[in-house]
Amino acid sequence: MEQNDYIKESLDIKDPNITFETEFIKCFTHREYQAKLDYDAPNCPACQEKRENYDFQKPYKIPYLEMGGFKVLIRLKKRRFRCKTCGKIQVAKTSLVRENHQIPNIINHKITEKLMGRKAMTKIAEDLSVSLSTVYRQLERFESKTDWTYLPEVMSWDEYAFKKGKMSFIAQDYQSKKIVTILDRRTQTVIRNHFMCYPHKVRSRVKVITMDMFSPHYSLAKKLFPNTKIVLDRFYIIQNLSRAMNRFRIRIMNPFERKSIEYRALKHYWKLIQQDRRILSDKRFYRPTFRMHVTKQEIVQRLLSFSDDLRSHYELYQLLLFHFQEKKGEYFFELISDTIKHVHPIFKTVFSTFLKDKEKIVNALKLSFSNAKLETTNNLIKVIKRNAFGFRKFENFKKRIFLALNIKKERTSFVLSRC
Numbered sequence: 001m002e003q004n005d006y007i008k009e010s011l012d013i014k015d016p017n018i019t020f021e022t023e024f025i026k027c028f029t030h031r032e033y034q035a036k037l038d039y040d041a042p043n044c045p046a047c048q049e050k051r052e053n054y055d056f057q058k059p060y061k062i063p064y065l066e067m068g069g070f071k072v073l074i075r076l077k078k079r080r081f082r083c084k085t086c087g088k089i090q091v092a093k094t095s096l097v098r099e100n101h102q103i104p105n106i107i108n109h110k111i112t113e114k115l116m117g118r119k120a121m122t123k124i125a126e127d128l129s130v131s132l133s134t135v136y137r138q139l140e141r142f143e144s145k146t147d148w149t150y151l152p153e154v155m156s157w158d159e160y161a162f163k164k165g166k167m168s169f170i171a172q173d174y175q176s177k178k179i180v181t182i183l184d185r186r187t188q189t190v191i192r193n194h195f196m197c198y199p200h201k202v203r204s205r206v207k208v209i210t211m212d213m214f215s216p217h218y219s220l221a222k223k224l225f226p227n228t229k230i231v232l233d234r235f236y237i238i239q240n241l242s243r244a245m246n247r248f249r250i251r252i253m254n255p256f257e258r259k260s261i262e263y264r265a266l267k268h269y270w271k272l273i274q275q276d277r278r279i280l281s282d283k284r285f286y287r288p289t290f291r292m293h294v295t296k297q298e299i300v301q302r303l304l305s306f307s308d309d310l311r312s313h314y315e316l317y318q319l320l321l322f323h324f325q326e327k328k329g330e331y332f333f334e335l336i337s338d339t340i341k342h343v344h345p346i347f348k349t350v351f352s353t354f355l356k357d358k359e360k361i362v363n364a365l366k367l368s369f370s371n372a373k374l375e376t377t378n379n380l381i382k383v384i385k386r387n388a389f390g391f392r393k394f395e396n397f398k399k400r401i402f403l404a405l406n407i408k409k410e411r412t413s414f415v416l417s418r419c
């Protein structure tokens, strides 16, 4: 096989008009190829007259896919044609790169593929040896279109801090986890204006909306979606309860001497207190804090022995968790009403919000929606956010989330605008 054919095959370059001339290896980290793009002069597109070969452009640097661990750079010289009649000069075309572009189509496809994942923009650029602005340019080529004829039966509403202090609103299809919309602010007006664009008939289709417990949007949702029930997200209910437990543990821990076993044990084993005690394993391990072999259950007993207050709140917390997991709303609220007067203010606050939102919590238990929450989505968005320090524009952040969540799935409302 000739060297040219060999190189073309290994780089998977199909354009017959490209010929490879030389190959260099530089610094043992990347390969450079010199290539020419040339073919017989076609007629002039302007006047249909015959054209002649003019000259070659100075080589274009084209970053290409990595090969066998080597970064690849192609220096492509393109033929220029000149029309004898009108004097117009035109550059030869190739399927490798779009006209007036430097990035091969295959790299753009790779960028898109990676944009659907979770990697940081800077990492994508680095991996493919392209500039950060190339990655952004590819992201910006997507546009989101809203399907105004469809809303899911079960929707979940959420809020995310896109930037510090800047909250955005996200609505998701509960079942498919696909994004319904992302709005750059979460004010009532912004949300209302968006959903009012759906015809009444479409809005009537929504049966359930799950949301965060402190969401100020209950009544708005009721107005926009006449047939909907509001369900508090079970994830948030548990989260609020478990946060109260955690803050209370810290209260108990802090007065102890920093070096004391009480302080160290309460600090180190915080998670065991939060966890549902039914899942604590009874395997025995050596624990340096206690200098002996103990089970997780025994550790919890040790921690509780440090404070009666901790013990009584822990018992209450575990019982509430139990009723909640068993979907016994009645017992759950009975226990809350019975104890609210005697519990620590940290719990008192949480209990009174629970009582205020009783109906929505009971709905959450009855309707069995929202169990595992949209944790995958949450995590994904967290990762994207963490990797998104480059997202100065909300639009880009939004596109990235859409790409990651919707594009691979079938009913996508997301299209490539041009490619």
Ligand SMILES: [Zn+2]
Pocket (backbone or CB within 6 Å): 044, 045, 046, 047, 048, 049, 083, 084, 085, 086, 087, 088
């Ligand atoms: Zn011409």
